[in-house]
Amino acid sequence: MKTIIRKAVTFAAATLPSVALAMAIASGTLSDARAGEAEAKDLLKAMSDYLTAQKAISFNYDTNLEVVTKDHQKLLLASSGKIEMGRPDKIRATRHGGFANVEMVFDGKTLTLLGKDANLYTQVEAPGTVAQLVDALRDKLHRPLPAADLVLPNVYDELIRDVVDIKDLGSGVIGGTECDHLAFRAKEVDWQIWIAQGEHPYPCRYVITASQVNQGPQYSIQISDWKTGTDVVADDYGFKNATNAKQVDLKKLVDIDELPDHFAPGGTK
Incomplete structure (x- = not known):
């Protein structure tokens, strides 16, 4: 019996330091994770504060939009463009891809969409701010603005909403x-x-993964030639019909989105 007890004590003495070490490692990992989460939030908030403070912004961008077919093939649609913005209610955005060559101009009162290849344009009365325009483009016109989250006045609040996990x-x-x-x-x-x-x-880069969608398709935007203040050239956000484009109804202005009209979500096209 004494031998059994001695062995048990010896085993416990040898094991306890390892258990303590494991607990210390786990505790350190959790502490590091919390510190990393706090630092990540601080970095995101600093970016948001910097963006909000800029009265004029311009940048070039490249986007990649993944499309997953019904037989699980991933297709990548690429486009490039430029965004120029004057807070609170002026913006000009261009996008050129394999299916669309479009320019959007907003002067605080009127939204103009120009299909350059077809030389057609439409106009919609939309008085308000850029933030209100972003909502209208997404919810009413179904023409979301590239990098919309990044041009809103409350970037941090928009991005951090519903976040459940953060990593630096x-x-x-x-x-x-x-x-x-x-x-x-x-x-x-x-x-x-x-x-x-x-x-x-x-x-510099923003990537969104639809984690709840089969195959996890992604949308990414990469930003270059970042400019602010007096370096931003576009001071006139009015539409000038320099190509004598024909005005049409919005429904007739096809292929002006990153997802071309012949790609049917959930369909067979």
């Missing part, structure tokens, strides 16, 4: 710019953002 993944380099790489998980999507380090924490 350290540094990454986008287009030669060193960035802070953050990853977030929300109820319906996962998203990542790369934020330029330094005095101008602008977003």
Whole structure:
């Protein structure tokens, strides 16, 4: 019996340091995770504050939109464009891809959509701010603006809503710019953002993954040639019909979205 007790005590003495070490590692991991989460929130808030403070912004962008077919093949639709914005109610956006070559102009009162290839345009009365326009484009006109989340006045609140998990993944380099790489998980999507380090924490890349959709298709936008203030050229956001484009109803202005009209969501086209 004494031998059994001695062995049990010896085993416990040898094991306890390992258990304590494991607990310390686990505790350290949890502490690091909490610290990383707090730092990630601070970095995102700093980006949001910087963007909100800019009265004029312009940047070029490249987007990739993944489409998953019914037989699980992923197709990647690529486009490029430029956005110029004057707060609170002026914006000009262009997008050129394989299916669309379109320009959108908003002067605080009227929204103009120009299909450059077809040389057709439509106009919609939409008085208000850029934030109100973003909502109208998404909910009423079904023509969402690229990188819409990033041009809103309350970027942090919009992005952090419904987030359930946050990770600070350290540094990454986008287009030669060193960035802070953050990853977030929300109820319906996962998203990542790369934020330029330094005095101008602008977003360099933004990736959204539809985690609840089969095959997890992604939408990504990469930003370049970031400019603010007096470096932003577009001071006139009125529409000038320089090509004598024909005015038509919005329904007749086809293929002006990143997803071409012949791609039917959930369909067979």
